[in-house]
Every structure is written in C-alpha cells, then in structure tokens.
Amino acid sequence: MSHELDRLRAQMDEVNLKLLELLSHRAHLAQSIGQVKKKQGIHRFDPERERDMLERITKSNPGPFDNDTIRHLFKQIFKASLDLQQKNHKKALLVSRKQQPEDTVVQVGEVAVGGPGKTVIAGPCSVETEEQVREVARALRQQGVRLIRGGAFKPRTSPYDFQGLGEEGLRMLRRVADEFGLKVVSEIVNPADIELAEETIDVIQIGARNMQNFELLKAAGASRLPVFLKRGMSATVEEFLFAAEYIVSGGNSRVMLCERGIRTYEKWTRNTLDISAVPLLKQESHLPVFVDITHSTGRRDIQLPVAKAALAAGADGIMMEVHPDPAVALSDANQQVDIPQFEAFMEDIRNQGLLQPAEPMLR
Numbered sequence: 001m002s003h004e005l006d007r008l009r010a011q012m013d014e015v016n017l018k019l020l021e022l023l024s025h026r027a028h029l030a031q032s033i034g035q036v037k038k039k040q041g042i043h044r045f046d047p048e049r050e051r052d053m054l055e056r057i058t059k060s061n062p063g064p065f066d067n068d069t070i071r072h073l074f075k076q077i078f079k080a081s082l083d084l085q086q087k088n089h090k091k092a093l094l095v096s097r098k099q100q101p102e103d104t105v106v107q108v109g110e111v112a113v114g115g116p117g118k119t120v121i122a123g124p125c126s127v128e129t130e131e132q133v134r135e136v137a138r139a140l141r142q143q144g145v146r147l148i149r150g151g152a153f154k155p156r157t158s159p160y161d162f163q164g165l166g167e168e169g170l171r172m173l174r175r176v177a178d179e180f181g182l183k184v185v186s187e188i189v190n191p192a193d194i195e196l197a198e199e200t201i202d203v204i205q206i207g208a209r210n211m212q213n214f215e216l217l218k219a220a221g222a223s224r225l226p227v228f229l230k231r232g233m234s235a236t237v238e239e240f241l242f243a244a245e246y247i248v249s250g251g252n253s254r255v256m257l258c259e260r261g262i263r264t265y266e267k268w269t270r271n272t273l274d275i276s277a278v279p280l281l282k283q284e285s286h287l288p289v290f291v292d293i294t295h296s297t298g299r300r301d302i303q304l305p306v307a308k309a310a311l312a313a314g315a316d317g318i319m320m321e322v323h324p325d326p327a328v329a330l331s332d333a334n335q336q337v338d339i340p341q342f343e344a345f346m347e348d349i350r351n352q353g354l355l356q357p358a359e360p361m362l363r
C-alpha cells in the first residue's frame, strides 16, 4: 500500500516539475508579448484574448476537472502573466534607492539635512506676532537649532479657526530668522504662492492635508527651493513616495520626507506615529526622513521617547512645535512645548548622544 503511494507521489513530483517548466516557458512568452505590446503601444490586459483562450482550453478539456475549475486555474495564470508584464515595465521611481543608492543630502544654509548629523526643525505652529517668533528664534539659536518653522498659511480643519497671517507672516519669519541667522521652513498651500515663497523663505513645506494636491506638488517641483513634504494622514507609504516623485520628476530633487502620524482608532494620541515608515522610507528611498513628534503624538508628555524612537529608527531629524506661551497659542495649544520644556528636551536628547553635532552649539 505504502509502496503504491510512494510510486504515485513520485509520478506527481515529475508532473509538478513538467508543469513548472511549462509555466516558466509560458511566463517567458508572456514577457516577450509584453515587450512587443509596449513597443506597439497596446494595452497589456486583453480580455478578448483571454476569453478566446479559455474557450479553446475548455473545449479540449479531457476532465476530470470541470470547466469552471479549469477556467479558474487559467485565469490565475493569466493574472500572474499580466503582473509579470507590469513588473517588467514598472520603472524605478526617481526617489527610489534603486535609482540612486547613495543618500540625498539637502543643503539648507549651513545645515546638511540627511548628512551624518541629525537635524532639528522647531518653531511655533502658527506665526502670531513678531515678538512670539523672536522669543522662539532666540531659544533655537541658543540650542544650536538652525531651522525655524512657523505656519503663515494654515489649512485648518474648521473654517472658523485662525487661518494664519499669510504673506505678512512669511515676511515676519524672514525678518526674525535673519536677525538670528536661521533658515525658514513654512507651509505653502497655493501653487500661486510659490513665487512669494521663493522671495521670503528657504524651505517650502507641503502639509499632510496637501500631500496629494498634485498642482501644488508640480509647482514645488518647478521651484528652486527645497521641499519638506509631510505624509498625508491617510496616505500609504507608497502614495507618500509617489507624491515625492511628483516633485522630483518636476526637476526638484531637494525633497525631505516627514512622517507625522496616521489616522487610526487610537484616541490617546492625536495620530498614530507609524514608526515602521521610518526604516521603510530609508530603505526604499534616498531622501532624508523626518518625524514630526508634535503632530504624531498631539501631547507633550511623550515627545522625548518618541523622538528617541524616531532617531533610533534611522530618522535624519525631527520636527517639533515650540511656543513661548502654548496656553494662549492661536492653534494647537495642547501640543506645543514652551521654551523651558524645549530646552530640557534638547538637553536630554543631546545628553543621550542622539544629536550628533551637525549643528554646533552657538550661544
């Protein structure tokens, strides 16, 4: 009995190998067909051809599988062939490491973002007054942070919330940043404002809500300024990289990516920091990667361990919000840290050796 089973299984093994050989032969044919189709500009998916083949196959079906089963099996083969054709023609994205194995380093003034050091970008959620920005700028400078952030155009969830100072806010940021030798990162929401950005700031931020604003991405791609692109709150890592590809394929390769938390059912944090996105983005792409420790958490008490996790996971830097008096802030009052908290935070991560001195302490 067992001898009989062994004999049948041995035959089955042989058939498997023959089938495999035939499947591989078929796959090579599908690849060649795919190449011909590409040259002729024909669609890869051809339902009529698939229907013809299924008809011919089922007509010759000797059994014992019924026609439905045979149809199902062959449809799987057609699908796999189609996937193979597509895979062959999918060109590596410009943002991909396959295209460029070495890290992109984005030079912003004296800061080499994505270089050997880690970069901190900090500043108020919204630009409110010149004095507010000045107080933060002074603290940043003292802590050796060279990039100040501040929102002048604020895409708010509610139309009744503070919408930002607009152009006046950008000019305010510029004046204060120049006073302290800082570079400015600020969000632009309208493609028509890119020119204004080039006149007033150093890095264009594209916020989470605009990650798939393709006209804005294209306009940023045509700009000479570096772009700080935040991941949309419901965007997959792949969609995030495609958004970056819009900018890079437009001719602007100075793009920085920022993971800022995604929407989940969790309520104890404002968003859920997708920490795995950090090594994934570093692996898949050559662009610098940041983590926004403020928006991903929405709370002050866990920003330090979250920053440590981000840097340990390979992030090139962190972004955080700092306000001289968060309680009266016009936006995000609950999550911004005040200046003493910011100083304590900086001291902590510096003491742990997490901030290599890319940015010298300048007091």
Ligand SMILES: O=C(O)C(=O)C[C@]1(C(=O)O)C=C[C@@H](O)C=C1
Pocket (backbone or CB within 6 Å): 030, 033, 034, 044, 045, 046, 047, 049, 050, 077, 078, 079, 081, 082
């Ligand atoms: O014959 C083609 O045009 C192919 O591309 C090959 C093939 C197949 O696997 O047989 C693959 C996909 C098409 O939808 C139809 C058929």
